[in-house]
Amino acid sequence: MFKLSVNCPFCGEEITHDWSEYIVDQEKCSGEVESTIECDEFECPKCHEMFNVFGSVYEAPKGTYSYHELTAEHIQE
């Protein structure tokens, strides 16, 4: 359920990936589970530029995908 798509900030390619390996924090709030995703370096399979992906994935209840707020951005120096 963490297999979600983001768009490459360089070429716009839609990248579907299982982001569960980048979960850094998980918080439960009134039946909803928020998983915080932080990926510092992800390489676009199409243009091979590096970018970061961060945001949250929500499950309500746990185990059921609700929605996500993932953002892909250029890496800030």
Ligand SMILES: [Zn+2]
């Ligand atoms: Zn790209």
